[in-house]
Amino acid sequence: MTAHPYLQLIDIDQYFGQFQALKKVSLSINEGEFVCFLGPSGCGKTTLLRVIAGLDSLCSGQILQAGRDITYAPVNKRDFGIVFQSYALFPNLSVADNIGYGLKSRRVSRQNKTARIRELLSVVGLERSEQKYPSQLSGGQQQRVALARALATSPGLLLLDEPLSALDARVRAHLRHEIKQLQEKLGVTTIMVTHDQEEALTMADRIVVMNHGLIEQIGTPEEIYCQPQSAFVADFVGEMNFLDGFLCNDSQVQSQSIRLDVSQTGSFSIDSPLRVAVRPEDIRLRLNGDRHNVLNGTVLDLEFLGSKARSRVAVKGHDQILIADISMNELTELELRNGQNVDIQLPRDRLQLFGKAAS
Amino acid sequence: MNISLVAKGQPEQMHRHHLLSRRSPDEWALGGILLIGIAALTVAVVAPLYTLLSKSVQDHDGNFVGLDNFATYVSTPSLVSSISHSLTVALLSTLIVTTLAFCAAYAITRTRLPGKGLFRTILVLPILAPSLLPAISLVYLFGNQGILKEMLMGESIYGPIGIVIGSCFWTFPHALMILLTALANSDARLYESAKVLGASPFRTFLTVTLPSVKYGLISTAFVVFTLVITDFGVPKVIGGQFNVLATDIYKQVIGQQNFEMGAAVSVILLLPALLTFIADRWVQRRQSAMLTSKAVPWTPEKRPLADNLFTGILLLLSIIILGMIGMAIYASLVTFWPYNLNLTFKNYQFDLMDGGGWEAYWNSIRMATYTALFGTFFIFFNAYLVEKLKGFGIAKFLFHLMAILPLAVPGLVLGLAYIFYFNSPSNPLNGIYGTMVILVICTISHFYTVCHLTAVTALKQIDPEFESVSASLKVPQFVTFWRVSLPVCLPAVLEIGIYLFVNAMTTVSAVIFLYSYNTMLASVAVLNMDDAGDIAPAAAMAVMIMLTCVVAKLVHWVISTILLQKTQRWRTRVTEGATS
Numbered sequence: 018m019t020a021h022p023y024l025q026l027i028d029i030d031q032y033f034g035q036f037q038a039l040k041k042v043s044l045s046i047n048e049g050e051f052v053c054f055l056g057p058s059g060c061g062k063t064t065l066l067r068v069i070a071g072l073d074s075l076c077s078g079q080i081l082q083a084g085r086d087i088t089y090a091p092v093n094k095r096d097f098g099i100v101f102q103s104y105a106l107f108p109n110l111s112v113a114d115n116i117g118y119g120l121k122s123r124r125v126s127r128q129n130k131t132a133r134i135r136e137l138l139s140v141v142g143l144e145r146s147e148q149k150y151p152s153q154l155s156g157g158q159q160q161r162v163a164l165a166r167a168l169a170t171s172p173g174l175l176l177l178d179e180p181l182s183a184l185d186a187r188v189r190a191h192l193r194h195e196i197k198q199l200q201e202k203l204g205v206t207t208i209m210v211t212h213d214q215e216e217a218l219t220m221a222d223r224i225v226v227m228n229h230g231l232i233e234q235i236g237t238p239e240e241i242y243c244q245p246q247s248a249f250v251a252d253f254v255g256e257m258n259f260l261d262g263f264l265c266n267d268s269q270v271q272s273q274s275i276r277l278d279v280s281q282t283g284s285f286s287i288d289s290p291l292r293v294a295v296r297p298e299d300i301r302l303r304l305n306g307d308r309h310n311v312l313n314g315t316v317l318d319l320e321f322l323g324s325k326a327r328s329r330v331a332v333k334g335h336d337q338i339l340i341a342d343i344s345m346n347e348l349t350e351l352e353l354r355n356g357q358n359v360d361i362q363l364p365r366d367r368l369q370l371f372g373k374a375a376s
Numbered sequence: 377m378n379i380s381l382v383a384k385g386q387p388e389q390m391h392r393h394h395l396l397s398r399r400s401p402d403e404w405a406l407g408g409i410l411l412i413g414i415a416a417l418t419v420a421v422v423a424p425l426y427t428l429l430s431k432s433v434q435d436h437d438g439n440f441v442g443l444d445n446f447a448t449y450v451s452t453p454s455l456v457s458s459i460s461h462s463l464t465v466a467l468l469s470t471l472i473v474t475t476l477a478f479c480a481a482y483a484i485t486r487t488r489l490p491g492k493g494l495f496r497t498i499l500v501l502p503i504l505a506p507s508l509l510p511a512i513s514l515v516y517l518f519g520n521q522g523i524l525k526e527m528l529m530g531e532s533i534y535g536p537i538g539i540v541i542g543s544c545f546w547t548f549p550h551a552l553m554i555l556l557t558a559l560a561n562s563d564a565r566l567y568e569s570a571k572v573l574g575a576s577p578f579r580t581f582l583t584v585t586l587p588s589v590k591y592g593l594i595s596t597a598f599v600v601f602t603l604v605i606t607d608f609g610v611p612k613v614i615g616g617q618f619n620v621l622a623t624d625i626y627k628q629v630i631g632q633q634n635f636e637m638g639a640a641v642s643v644i645l646l647l648p649a650l651l652t653f654i655a656d657r658w659v660q661r662r663q664s665a666m667l668t669s670k671a672v673p674w675t676p677e678k679r680p681l682a683d684n685l686f687t688g689i690l691l692l693l694s695i696i697i698l699g700m701i702g703m704a705i706y707a708s709l710v711t712f713w714p715y716n717l718n719l720t721f722k723n724y725q726f727d728l729m730d731g732g733g734w735e736a737y738w739n740s741i742r743m744a745t746y747t748a749l750f751g752t753f754f755i756f757f758n759a760y761l762v763e764k765l766k767g768f769g770i771a772k773f774l775f776h777l778m779a780i781l782p783l784a785v786p787g788l789v790l791g792l793a794y795i796f797y798f799n800s801p802s803n804p805l806n807g808i809y810g811t812m813v814i815l816v817i818c819t820i821s822h823f824y825t826v827c828h829l830t831a832v833t834a835l836k837q838i839d840p841e842f843e844s845v846s847a848s849l850k851v852p853q854f855v856t857f858w859r860v861s862l863p864v865c866l867p868a869v870l871e872i873g874i875y876l877f878v879n880a881m882t883t884v885s886a887v888i889f890l891y892s893y894n895t896m897l898a899s900v901a902v903l904n905m906d907d908a909g910d911i912a913p914a915a916a917m918a919v920m921i922m923l924t925c926v927v928a929k930l931v932h933w934v935i936s937t938i939l940l941q942k943t944q945r946w947r948t949r950v951t952e953g954a955t956s
């Protein structure tokens with residue numbers, strides 16, 4: 018049996034007055050998948066999530082969940098749990114009452130309810146906190162209570178709107194891991210909104226990159242990172258160097274006075290303007306025998322980033338400064354210093370070409 | 377599931393098909409309640425005002441006469457003079473009260489005086505008394521047989537002087553509270569930078585303090601101006617032959633039964649109030665924009681000279697206020713002023729004199745209780761719907777508009793509008809005329825706006841996603857209102873309740889046209905007894921009203937304290953989870 022899409026969005030449009038916040042968004046999500054909506058602030062991630070939840074009614078389009086048309090279903094006729102950025106924990110209810118809030122209306126017996134609350138608390142690692150109030154918990158703990166509350170009714174779909182953004186870096190990294198594990202254990206289809214690419218790359222099965230209300234690309238973290246389909250995605254996810262130029266023959270690109278070999282030219286025709294993109298970690302400072310695409314330049318400065326170092330290199334024949342990352346080992350081996358003259362290589366198979374128009 | 381079946385154009389159809397099922401039944405029910413709320417406000421505020429406006433352009437028989445009533449008004453010199461009288465008195469009072477209240481507020485927030493809490497309590501005491509109380513005190517202090525009569529150097533207290541002093545007394549707390557809030561919100565960082573830049577204290581005051589309370593000051597001036605120009609109690613008691621707009625309405629309606637002229641004067645009185653209202657809204661918007669950035673609280677430093685000066689000011693103001701109140705109490709206990717100064721409770725035997733007796737007092741208590749109970753419930757629940765219900769955008773906007781409107785309507789005008797509207801034989805609600813019901817409705821309507829805004833402010837502070845979360849958990853919204861929103865907002869709810877109670881006890885203007893033989897009220901009794909020359913019993917009744925309000929305040933304070941203690945466990949840092 019082929020995997021049926023669990024959730025399907027078809028041509029979703031959303032307007033706020035004259036402003037179009039979502040433009041023909043189509044997407045399908047499989048059962049048990051962990052999907053991240055990733056994009057810069059204001060690109061419409063939250064809007065899309067709220068449309069899926071039914072918190073805002075959409076202008077046009079269709080939403081199917083488990084084969085059921087829920088486009089216009091009211092919120093309480095849908096099957097999802099949600100965690101907001103603010104957590105929205107009820108301050109006057111204890112942790113147990115917060116988690117059990119949705120169980121009340123479902124004619125769950127008292128013992129079952131207590132058992133379920135205890136179970137959920139242990140799932141999120143908050144045993145023995147039943148009687149505390151939200152204000153007595155740390156941000157990370159509040160986050161877990163919100164998660165437990167959303168999961169209490171065993172929803173088929175879990176929606177998370179920037180669940181980690183209010184936490185400090187250490188707690189965030191920890192919870193990232195935990196949420197992912199929990200999601201895998203429960204197998205609940207999950208959509209998480211984030212503008213943190215690292216979060217998306219580490220947690221998601223698939224990432225939906227959005228910009229200006231449009232979906233730019235849908236793919237696994239690897240695809241998004243290694244085969245970005247637009248300059249926007251390439252730039253937004255990870256670091257990227259861009260060199261403007263044009264195709265001068267079927268295997269070379271001219272950018273200012275530099276000529277670069279490229280391995281494939283895609284759909285570009287000769288003379289068409291384009292941008293060559295290369296990731297900082299793909300630029301080689303330690304050359305082997307292969308001498309293609311080697312440029313001479315000067316190290317402007319070096320920045321230590323812990324496990325690696327980032328150098329800014331001014332290349333001869335080009336006014337664009339390139340960023341190149343090297344490991345600390347390489348750095349000591351090369352004895353790189355500010356102002357040093359270096360040869361760098363932009364490996365042919367690591368160069369990506371994008372149209373000029375795209376952002 | 378075959379998706380390719382979804383053709384273009386189909387969503388449009390679905391749109392219509394699903395319109396009813398888009399909202400859950402409880403959302404529809406709550407929307408229905410909101411519509412009932414709109415209907416209620418239409419009947420209680422909009423329709424009466426409309427009737428009043430149309431009456432002002434009709435003659436006695438209901439024929440349309442255009443602006444004839446206004447023309448008559450303008451050509452009657454004794455009436456026109458009221459306009460300049462009202463303006464003079466209101467402007468003068470505004471100037472005095474704003475200045476004094478600013479000094480007091482500055483002293484309380486910006487100096488390191490001992491006993492600030494006590495001063496603060498004393499200075500807001502006048503709010504618990506009917507506006508008639510200072511007027512009566514003035515009669516005893518500066519009247520024909522007053523103990524301080526010489527201080528006026530031959531001038532009479534009956535007239536503008538009395539009106540201004542009396543108005544200043546009862547409007548002072550209103551001004552003080554606005555300015556306290558405005559001053560309390562200032563940002564320490566600004567003061568620190570001013571200091572670092574070497575600005576002198578006076579320069580700091582001019583460049584930092586004043587601009588930061590600019591809107592508070594404007595707002596105060598407008599509020600005081602409206603309160604004074606629309607007040608009826610003080611000029612009635614101490615105004616003598618000095619006519620003002622508010623007393624004109626009363627005389628036209630009660631004295632001469634000239635309702636059309638009363639309506640015309642009402643419309644004139646509506647104008648300054650309306651202007652004030654618009655200006656105040658504008659100021660509020662500016663101010664809230666200013667407060668959005670996070671301010672760091674500021675602790676004043678010790679400045680012996682300034683501290684002493686401000687202690688002096690606070691002491692003086694407190695003495696004046698306590699003196700006025702004390703005078704009224706003393707006068708109510710004296711056997712026969714000024715000839716027999718033996719103390720007695722004879723003036724409290726209201727049943728032995730005209731004016732309604734103790735019955736009036738109990739009526740007031742009943743009226744205030746009903747107003748507080750029903751008013752708080754109605755106002756808060758509807759404010760909740762306006763803030764938290766999904767959809768129903770037009771209905772919510774309409775309701776909000778209607779809820780703000782009463783602020784622009786003087787009590788006297790509202791009362792007159794009620795006569796026109798409810799006393800009309802063709803009105804099916806005609807039956808409530810002359811009953812307790814109309815008094816309660818009128819009082820709730822009169823004080824609606826402040827309560828509504830209090831509720832809205834409190835509701836805005838709680839997380840906007842509570843309703844979304846509970847809907848996703850399939851809990852009806854009403855349950856969430858009951859279990860979460862209401863408990864979290866309980867302090868604001870109690871605040872609304874006590875505000876309504878105190879105002880219902882002390883108000884005169886809104887109910888003066890609406891009481892009947894069976895629904896005589898204490899505040900009206902004060903006025904009537906004073907009118908009949910029974911000034912001591914009038915003072916006694918005014919003191920009773922004030923005592924009742926003090927007790928009510930104490931009860932409110934006790935309940936709030938207990939409540940805060942009980943809920944302290946979750947109220948501490950409650951905002952963190954909501955805003956972070």
Ligand SMILES: Nc1ncnc2c1ncn2[C@@H]1O[C@H](COP(=O)(O)OP(=O)(O)OP(=O)(O)O)[C@@H](O)[C@H]1O
Nearest residue numbers: 033036038056057058059060061062063064065212
């Ligand atoms: N209720 C609303 N009314 C008008 N405009 C809105 C409303 N909600 C969102 N928008 C606009 O729609 C766009 C998308 O907003 P959305 O909240 O979905 O962004 P986002 O991707 O979640 O951004 P962020 O990362 O900042 O949360 C923004 O430009 C925003 O200004």
Ligand SMILES: [Mg+2]
Nearest residue numbers: 062063064210
């Ligand atoms: Mg967002």
